[in-house]
Amino acid sequence: MPKAGRVTDWEYRWFQDGDLHEPIFSSNENEYTDSLFNNSVKVYVEFMLEGKNTGNFSCMGVRKSDMQQSHVSDPIELTVHTIPYTDLTASPSRWLRVRDSVTLSCEVDRSSKGWKYYWYRAVPYKDGLPSSSIKSLSMEMLPGSQHGAGGSLSFSPVGLNHIKAYVCRAGRGDPAYYTRYSIPQLLWVSGSSPSATLRVSPNRVQHFDNDAYSVSCEGHGNSTGWKVKRFTWSKGKSECGTGWGTVMGSSCYINTSTYDSIEAIYWCQSDSGEYSDAANISQTTKPVILESPILPVTEGNSVKLGCRYVTPPSDLGAGFYRYDSLISSERTGEMIIQSVSRSDEGSYRCEHPVLGESRSSWLSVRASSVSHHLSQASITWLLYALQMMCHFNQP
Known part of the structure; x- marks a missing residue:
C-alpha cells in the first residue's frame, strides 16, 4: 500500500453517490484532502447546486503502465456543513446624538435556536487577536462576553465613548461551533448641538x-x-x-x-x-446614483430623492425603493417625502428601467427637539396657565 500522499505509478479516482462512469476527481496522489482546496470547493458547490449537504464517496486505482484497475472501495458518507452568517443591525439608527438610546441586534442566518452570542469591537490589526475577512481589522471582545451573551446589546444613554465599530458572532455546542463574524456596524454619536x-x-x-x-x-x-x-x-x-x-x-x-x-x-x-x-x-462604477441627504434630516421636514445618471437618458423616469419594496414611480426621476418621520428612516435606492439600479444609501431621520423636550413657547404658555390657575384659586 503506497504511503498516504505519495505520488506513484497509480492514478486514483474518486466517485460520488455510486456513479462510476464519471470520477469527480483524479490524481497521482492517493489522498483527496482539504489541501486540494479547489476540488473541495467543487464538491461543496455541487452539493449546494443540488440542494444536498451529504454524499457517499468511493475510490479506485488505475495503474498507468498497463491500465490495471483495483477494486472500488466501500463508500463513505461525507457531510458538508456551511458556516452560518450573522446579521448585525442597529435600532432605531446607527447615527445618534448624545443621550439617545440604541439597541444592537445579532441574528443567525436561517437559525435562531441554542446560540450564544459574542460581542466585539473592531480595532486596527493586532497580533494575538482574531481577525475577520477584513484582514486589516482585529476583533477585541467586549467585557462580559467571554462566555456568551444575549442576541442584543443596548446602550442608554449613549455618549461619545460609544463611537466604535461593533461586531458579533454566535456559537453553540460543545466544543463550540461558531458562525462567521458579522459585518462591522459603526455607531456614530455627535453632540446634541454639534459645534x-x-x-x-x-x-x-x-x-x-x-x-x-x-x-x-x-x-x-x-x-x-x-x-x-x-x-x-x-x-x-x-x-x-x-x-x-x-x-x-x-x-x-x-x-x-x-x-x-x-x-x-x-x-x-x-x-x-x-x-x-x-x-x-460612496463612489460607484454604476451609471446610476441616488441623490439623497448627506446628514440626518429632522422630523417634519420634507426630503427630496433623485436618480442621477452619468449620461442622462431621454426617459428620466425611475422607481424608488425602500429596502426591496417599491414606494414610488416618478416620471421626473425625483420624489419628495413630505413631513418625514422616524418611520421613513431606512435604506433607499432608485432604478431606471434601462440603465439599472443605484447603490443603496441610508436615510437617517432625527427626532425634532420638540418631540424630546417641551419647546420654549410651550414652557412659557405652561407657566402662564399655572399663574392664571393660582390667581383664580386664591381665597
Missing part, C-alpha cells in the same frame, strides 16, 4: 467613479482646529493629508484613485475632541 457642520461638494452621498469631490468643516462658536477625518474598513481611522486627501484651506480634496475611497465615513473633529455629524460617502 461644526460637515459639508460635501458636490452635495450628495453617492458619486460616480470619476467624480472629484471635497469635504470641509464649518465651525460654529468658539471651537477651533477642525480637521476632516474618515473611517474605512481597510485602513480604520485617519486624517486628511495622510494619502487619501489633500488639505487646501478648510477643505479636503479626496483622492478618488485609491481603492479605499470607494466607501468611507467622514466627519469633522476639533483639537478639543468635539465631533460634527458624520456622513457615509
Whole structure:
C-alpha cells in the first residue's frame, strides 16, 4: 500500500453517490484532502447546486503502465456543513446624538435556536487577536462576553465613548461551533448641538467613479482646529493629508484613485475632541446614483430623492425603493417625502428601467427637539396657565 500522499505509478479516482462512469476527481496522489482546496470547493458547490449537504464517496486505482484497475472501495458518507452568517443591525439608527438610546441586534442566518452570542469591537490589526475577512481589522471582545451573551446589546444613554465599530458572532455546542463574524456596524454619536457642520461638494452621498469631490468643516462658536477625518474598513481611522486627501484651506480634496475611497465615513473633529455629524460617502462604477441627504434630516421636514445618471437618458423616469419594496414611480426621476418621520428612516435606492439600479444609501431621520423636550413657547404658555390657575384659586 503506497504511503498516504505519495505520488506513484497509480492514478486514483474518486466517485460520488455510486456513479462510476464519471470520477469527480483524479490524481497521482492517493489522498483527496482539504489541501486540494479547489476540488473541495467543487464538491461543496455541487452539493449546494443540488440542494444536498451529504454524499457517499468511493475510490479506485488505475495503474498507468498497463491500465490495471483495483477494486472500488466501500463508500463513505461525507457531510458538508456551511458556516452560518450573522446579521448585525442597529435600532432605531446607527447615527445618534448624545443621550439617545440604541439597541444592537445579532441574528443567525436561517437559525435562531441554542446560540450564544459574542460581542466585539473592531480595532486596527493586532497580533494575538482574531481577525475577520477584513484582514486589516482585529476583533477585541467586549467585557462580559467571554462566555456568551444575549442576541442584543443596548446602550442608554449613549455618549461619545460609544463611537466604535461593533461586531458579533454566535456559537453553540460543545466544543463550540461558531458562525462567521458579522459585518462591522459603526455607531456614530455627535453632540446634541454639534459645534461644526460637515459639508460635501458636490452635495450628495453617492458619486460616480470619476467624480472629484471635497469635504470641509464649518465651525460654529468658539471651537477651533477642525480637521476632516474618515473611517474605512481597510485602513480604520485617519486624517486628511495622510494619502487619501489633500488639505487646501478648510477643505479636503479626496483622492478618488485609491481603492479605499470607494466607501468611507467622514466627519469633522476639533483639537478639543468635539465631533460634527458624520456622513457615509460612496463612489460607484454604476451609471446610476441616488441623490439623497448627506446628514440626518429632522422630523417634519420634507426630503427630496433623485436618480442621477452619468449620461442622462431621454426617459428620466425611475422607481424608488425602500429596502426591496417599491414606494414610488416618478416620471421626473425625483420624489419628495413630505413631513418625514422616524418611520421613513431606512435604506433607499432608485432604478431606471434601462440603465439599472443605484447603490443603496441610508436615510437617517432625527427626532425634532420638540418631540424630546417641551419647546420654549410651550414652557412659557405652561407657566402662564399655572399663574392664571393660582390667581383664580386664591381665597
